[in-house]
Amino acid sequence: xxxxxxxxxxxxxxxxxxxxxxxxxxxxxxxxxxxxxxxxxxxxxxxxxxxxxxxxxxxxxxxxxxxxxxxxxxxxxxxxxxxxxxxxxxxxxxxxxxxxxxxxxxxxxxxxxxxxxxxxxxxxxxxxxxxxxxxxxxxxxxxxxxxxxxxxxxxxxxxxxxxxxxxxxxxxxxxxxxxxxxxxxxxxxxxxxxxxxxxxxxxxxxxxxxxxxxxxxxxxxxxxxxxxxxxxxxxxxxxxxxxxxxxxxxxxxxxxxxxxxxxxxxxxxxxxxxxxxxxxxxxxxxxxxxxxxxxxxxxxxxxxxxxxxxxxxxxxxxxxxxxxxxxxxxxxxxxxxxxxxxxxxxxxxxxxxxxxxxxxxxxxxxxxxxxxxxxxxxxxxxxxxxxxxxxxxxxxxxxxxxxxxxxxxxxxxxxxxxxxxxxxxxxxxxxxxxxxxxxxxxxxxxxxxxxxxxxxxxxxxxxxxxxxxxxxxxxxxxxxxxxxxxxxxx
Amino acid sequence: xxxxxxxxxxxxxxxxxxxxxxxxxxxxxxxxxxxxxxxxxxxxxxxxxxxxxxxxxxxxxxxxxxxxxxxxxxxxxxxxxxxxxxxxxxxxxxxxxxxx
Numbered sequence: 001x002x003x004x005x006x007x008x009x010x011x012x013x014x015x016x017x018x019x020x021x022x023x024x025x026x027x028x029x030x031x032x033x034x035x036x037x038x039x040x041x042x043x044x045x046x047x048x049x050x051x052x053x054x055x056x057x058x059x060x061x062x063x064x065x066x067x068x069x070x071x072x073x074x075x076x077x078x079x080x081x082x083x084x085x086x087x088x089x090x091x092x093x094x095x096x097x098x099x100x101x102x103x104x105x106x107x108x109x110x111x112x113x114x115x116x117x118x119x120x121x122x123x124x125x126x127x128x129x130x131x132x133x134x135x136x137x138x139x140x141x142x143x144x145x146x147x148x149x150x151x152x153x154x155x156x157x158x159x160x161x162x163x164x165x166x167x168x169x170x171x172x173x174x175x176x177x178x179x180x181x182x183x184x185x186x187x188x189x190x191x192x193x194x195x196x197x198x199x200x201x202x203x204x205x206x207x208x209x210x211x212x213x214x215x216x217x218x219x220x221x222x223x224x225x226x227x228x229x230x231x232x233x234x235x236x237x238x239x240x241x242x243x244x245x246x247x248x249x250x251x252x253x254x255x256x257x258x259x260x261x262x263x264x265x266x267x268x269x270x271x272x273x274x275x276x277x278x279x280x281x282x283x284x285x286x287x288x289x290x291x292x293x294x295x296x297x298x299x300x301x302x303x304x305x306x307x308x309x310x311x312x313x314x315x316x317x318x319x320x321x322x323x324x325x326x327x328x329x330x331x332x333x334x335x336x337x338x339x340x341x342x343x344x345x346x347x348x349x350x351x352x353x354x355x356x357x358x359x360x361x362x363x364x365x366x367x368x369x370x371x372x373x374x375x376x377x378x379x380x381x382x383x384x385x386x387x388x389x390x391x392x393x394x395x396x397x398x399x400x401x402x403x404x405x406x407x408x409x410x411x412x413x414x415x416x417x418x419x420x421x422x423x424x425x426x427x428x429x430x431x432x433x434x435x436x437x438x439x440x441x442x443x444x445x446x447x448x449x450x451x452x453x454x455x456x457x458x459x460x461x462x463x464x465x466x467x468x469x470x471x472x473x474x475x476x477x478x479x480x481x482x483x484x485x486x487x488x489x490x
Numbered sequence: 491x492x493x494x495x496x497x498x499x500x501x502x503x504x505x506x507x508x509x510x511x512x513x514x515x516x517x518x519x520x521x522x523x524x525x526x527x528x529x530x531x532x533x534x535x536x537x538x539x540x541x542x543x544x545x546x547x548x549x550x551x552x553x554x555x556x557x558x559x560x561x562x563x564x565x566x567x568x569x570x571x572x573x574x575x576x577x578x579x580x581x582x583x584x585x586x587x588x589x590x
Contacts, residue, residue, distance in 0.1 A: 034560050053571045295548045297555065
């Protein structure tokens with residue numbers, strides 16, 4: 001057996017050598033509009049079956065689609081955030097196929113002239129490294145309806161509520177080289193979409209899902225034949241599916257076989273992919289321009305207006321946090337993952353020790369929320385209260401150790417830290433006379449240890465500090481205790 | 491470039507019919523192939539005009555694509571939507587089982 005422990009992510013050790021993965025992603029992001037892309041029916045999730053369906057969505061004869069301006073704006077906004085070329089003229093095409101949850105018999109999409117062209121984003125990897133992933137295009141299209149296959153032994157049930165909901169399909173270049181990079185790319189796209197408010201990024205509800213194109217090759221060789229894994233709705237599944245698909249392809253190639261270009265599904269119970277469609281003409285979509293829709297045109301000044309209103313994006317925010325608050329680039333990248341985190345952090349750290357605030361937020365707060373199974377928005381601790389806690393630590397009112405006690409009380413009671421400190425009498429004692437009293441007590445209780453110390457057993461100093469702290473119930477200021485003890489035991 | 495008279499052959503007709511879910515009787519295929527070739531041959535006359543410097547024309551009226559604001563003002567008509575369905579149940583369309 002070959003040693004695989006030093007293998008880079010995205011590399012597979014085969015019998016014939018090391019294989020490299022080539023990955024491209026198509027992300028489908030549901031636009032956060034109130035109504036659908038081409039009709040005035042609600043785009044909301046979880047309504048009664050077929051409640052959010054207009055006659056346009058049901059594809060009744062004679063109905064005409066009218067495009068939603070908000071959706072166009074979100075696509076442009078996203079394009080700008082992806083540093084991509086905005087196409088002021090784009091065209092809607094019909095993608096023809098038959099399925100029970102597609103009443104039109106075609107999906108309105110954009111094929112030859114998408115609204116957004118090439119761009120690129122910077123992706124942060126776990127090891128702190130960054131890599132640039134190219135964007136091929138972004139286009140607007142309709143979502144399909146939902147089929148339920150488990151309601152009846154011989155029938156399928158169709159709900160058209162999702163039919164016609166606006167999607168952006170964001171297509172990456174085949175620049176991704178490992179499952180981990182793919183996961184980081186999706187995370188970054190999701191973060192950008194949430195910052196600009198174009199999509200809520202909720203993967204559980206299907207607002208964001210990805211198709212992964214995977215192939216393998218020996219380093220430096222041409223791209224191999226790819227397979228497409230459809231409809232992955234979590235970052236963990238994306239990582240698992242790509243790894244298992246690439247391994248499957250390596251096994252086939254090493255046994256002298258060839259890869260069939262096909263669509264595959266990821267089975268979450270087995271962790272493997274399986275073939276989905278086999279008909280050779282399944283992909284013959286016969287695209288043509290939709291005669292119901294004129295080309296979509298907008299002015300450069302409209303694009304500029306949108307550009308000016310773009311909020312600060314994660315990359316720029318990250319740089320600013322490092323510069324303004326003196327935190328590490330790694331901490332900053334965690335804080336900018338979600339807009340809510342950054343807002344919270346900036347409020348809590350405002351005018352305070354930025355590093356200390358970042359530590360408390362990332363280690364203590366995130367840790368405690370995870371332990372209590374709470375989402376960030378459910379945090380019992382507000383940014384004001386965390387900020388106040390930082391102030392109490394920084395100005396010496398409480399020690400770091402007491403702060404942890406206060407913090408867990410804050411998680412439980414939602415009270416402000418100063419209230420808790422007051423109620424429980426937890427203020428740090430920094431007053432010399434009071435601490436000297438404690439020191440005298442410890443010295444008289446431990447005369448034998450004092451003698452040992454004075455005869456050269458320096459290590460005992462820590463013991464005295466500990467005893468004084470214990471006697472003060474943790475409230476004595478350790479710095480002051482140290483200073484006074486040293487003087488006392490000279 | 492295929493000969494104008496034989497752009498479409500019977501296998502192509504079979505393929506298009508399958509993609510469109512049309513059941514075309516065997517006896518009609520030959521004449522349908524001829525019809526399609528006639529139509530396509532007629533349209534192909536347009537190829538004789540040099541349009542290499544002409545932008546594709548999307549509209550002869552000069553109209554632009556109208557946009558609507560993002561308001562919910564339709565839907566809530568499930569009875570109407572389901573009215574023509576051969577079968578429905580508890581608000582769903584019911585169709586023969588389709589599983590990929």
